[in-house]
Amino acid sequence: MTSLFISHNLAVVRFxxxxxxxxxxxxxxxxxxxxxxxxRPQHPYTQLLMDAxxxxxxxxxxVRNASGDVPSPLDPPGGCTFHPRCPLAMERCRSETxxxxxxADGSAVACHAVVPTVHASASAA
Numbered sequence: 001m002t003s004l005f006i007s008h009n010l011a012v013v014r015f016x017x018x019x020x021x022x023x024x025x026x027x028x029x030x031x032x033x034x035x036x037x038x039x040r041p042q043h044p045y046t047q048l049l050m051d052a053x054x055x056x057x058x059x060x061x062x063v064r065n066a067s068g069d070v071p072s073p074l075d076p077p078g079g080c081t082f083h084p085r086c087p088l089a090m091e092r093c094r095s096e097t098x099x100x101x102x103x104a105d106g107s108a109v110a111c112h113a114v115v116p117t118v119h120a121s122a123s124a125a
Contacts, residue, residue, distance in 0.1 A: 005017065010038075010049065010050075010053055011053075013034075014034060014038055017034045018033065018034055019031065019032070019033055019034060019106075020032060020033075020034050020037045022037070022041075022043065022045065022046045022049065024045045024081055024082050025071065025073050025076050025081040025082075026073065026076075026081075027081055027097075027110070028100060028108075028110060029043045029045050029046065029082065029109070029110050029111065030042055030043040030045075030046045030107070030108065030109045030110070031100065031107065031108045031109075032105075032106065032107035032108070033105075033106055033107070036105065036106075036107055037107070038050065042107065042109045042111070042114050043082075043109050043110070043111050043114060044082065044086050044087060044088050044111065044113075044114075045082050045085075045086070067085060067087075068084045068085040069084070069085075070085070071084055077094075078094065078095060078097075079092075079093050079094045079095045079096055079097055080093040080094075080096075080097060080098050080110075080111070080112065086113075088111070088113035088114070089113075090112065090113060092112050093112050093113070096112070098110040098111050098112050101115075
């Protein structure tokens with residue numbers, strides 16, 4: 001059985017999901033098995049989301065925010081929709097929409113600056 005669960009609550013997503021897709025302005029930017037995504041996020045937006053999760057062992061800490069303004073979903077920017085806020089953005093990101101690139105471990109990422117990697121724990125399984 002497959003269910004689609006949509007949420008902004010990452011704690012619940014981690015608890016009930018076996019595979020997670022992260023979206024930004026209506027586009028998938030990363031897909032991965034749940035534990036892999038939470039332990040080793042690849043897309044810059046996913047990394048920002050994971051950095052914002054409160055962790056008891058870290059105590060009080062500054063949360064890293066994306067720079068720039070959130071683009072309008074009614075008039076998204078050309079190319080990669082995250083490029084106006086992305087620390088890895090390059091000229092290609094402004095004009096070319098990245099496609100999801102799959103890795104052998106079941107993950108996929110849509111980013112010109114990130115090459116999908118197979119993690120040792122996934123390749124050993």
